[in-house]
Every structure is written in structure tokens, then in C-alpha cells.
Amino acid sequence: MPELPEVEVTRLRLEPYLVGRAFTQVVLRTAKLRLPVPAELPFLLTGKTVHAIVRRGKYLLFDCGEGWLLVHLGMTGFLQLLTGPSLPGKHDHVEFTFDDGRILRFHDPRKFGIVTWFSGDPLRHPLLAEIGPEPLGDTFVGDYLFNVSRRRKVPIKQLIMDSGVVAGVGNIYANEALYRARIRPDRPSGTLILQECSELVTAIREVLEGSIGEGSSFRVAEETAAYHPQSFKVYGRGGEPCFTCGAPLDEIRLGGRSTVFCTICQR
Numbered sequence: 001m002p003e004l005p006e007v008e009v010t011r012l013r014l015e016p017y018l019v020g021r022a023f024t025q026v027v028l029r030t031a032k033l034r035l036p037v038p039a040e041l042p043f044l045l046t047g048k049t050v051h052a053i054v055r056r057g058k059y060l061l062f063d064c065g066e067g068w069l070l071v072h073l074g075m076t077g078f079l080q081l082l083t084g085p086s087l088p089g090k091h092d093h094v095e096f097t098f099d100d101g102r103i104l105r106f107h108d109p110r111k112f113g114i115v116t117w118f119s120g121d122p123l124r125h126p127l128l129a130e131i132g133p134e135p136l137g138d139t140f141v142g143d144y145l146f147n148v149s150r151r152r153k154v155p156i157k158q159l160i161m162d163s164g165v166v167a168g169v170g171n172i173y174a175n176e177a178l179y180r181a182r183i184r185p186d187r188p189s190g191t192l193i194l195q196e197c198s199e200l201v202t203a204i205r206e207v208l209e210g211s212i213g214e215g216s217s218f219r220v221a222e223e224t225a226a227y228h229p230q231s232f233k234v235y236g237r238g239g240e241p242c243f244t245c246g247a248p249l250d251e252i253r254l255g256g257r258s259t260v261f262c263t264i265c266q267r
Ligand SMILES: [Zn+2]
Pocket: 242, 243, 244, 245, 246, 247, 262, 263, 264, 265, 266
């Protein structure tokens, strides 16, 4: 699943090619993804210029002057940038052509992604209005996490994966950040002291930034804004030795999600 670093890498890759370009054609091949794709999208976008591409949580927001194109990659989506026309595949649902001939394709086998239009302030869109602070932004600090975790019994891993608490920390990076901060993922959130909250915030930032850094230098085939980088320390390594102490990593499920940690290094 694309997580925040993959979305940011996608944004960084698209920005130099698409900002300043105008849409010349938009083709919808699928009427419904997670939400219906607005049938008027071709009419709304054709002739408009991309002024900027910004990210909020895992949403990509294309500033088109009089409104915004909102894109979420869902579970299996990605954006592919082509230098010219080619036959679409089965899962290529939306195609945007630009005035230099490049084509941006939205590909999504499971159709959990979102492609929609919003004419107001995108941060007030119902999908975005409730999202918490950006994990790489100035307001996500130890004091903040400490305050929102008081009297909460929910395991800390689930708290940091709650997009209302902090934007876009998915399962992989929650596992990795808790290992780095040496905090057990099943600790009730309210038991963390301020110093642990500060260390966890730092760890979240480090794992996300590390992955964005690796992703941006990652070889990208066929001009696909794809992802995948990073060798993970715990994610996907249940039963394998901890890189710090050598003990086998434990694997449990929390909130239905695979959770891997070291019972010796993480407290
Ligand atoms: Zn260990």
C-alpha cells in the first residue's frame, strides 16, 4: 500500500514535469473508484493549468487555479507519467493529457483510490478536514503527542496510525518508528511519558524522511512514479533476529494489522 513517503516521492517526481502545464484532454475509463469519479472532470480540467502539486496526508492536491484535483492512491494505486500515447491496460482508469504531450495515468487494480474535484479550500474537503498534523510539519512535536495520548488506553501503535492524531503514518512506518524509539507497540498510549513521546515523534520523522530520501533516488522504471525502497528493520520480519540484540522478533496483530517488535529492546 502506498504510504506517505511513496505519495511524497510521487509528488516530487511529478512536480517538475506537470507544474505550469495545461490539461488538453481527460479520459475517464472507470466511473467509480472508492468514490464516483465526477463525470464533468474532463470539462472542468481541460484548459486549466497546474499551478502547484501539494500533499496533505496521503492526498495529492493539484492546484488548478479555480479548483483542485484531489488524488488518493488507495491500496494499490499509482500514477504513471508517459511521454506520449500508449494503449491503456485493464486497470488504467483515468488519463490526463498535457500540452506537451505527456500523459498522466491513474492505475489502480483494486479501485480503492480517489480521483475527484473540489472547488473550495481543499483542506476543508470532508475527506481532509479531520486529518491531524503533518508528521513532518512544525506542530507535530512531543508535547502534542503527550497531550493527545493522556488517559488513552488504545495501544500506542494504533494511536499514531489514527489519521486524526497525525496524518499518514501507516502500518509499515508505525512498526519501524516504534522499534527505533524502543517502545512496545502494545503499550497503552497514556502510559508514555513526555520523553518517550518526544522520542517517538523524532523516530516517526526519521523513518518517513529516510524513506522519502531513498525513494527519491530510487530507480524508476518506465517513468512510473512508483515506490519502494527501504529495507525495513522489523516490518515483515516476524521470527527473524532483531538487528540490535539478536533475539527473534515477536509478531502479533493490533487493530487487525501485523505488528512486529522486539520484546527485549522495546519497553
Ligand atoms: Zn532486540
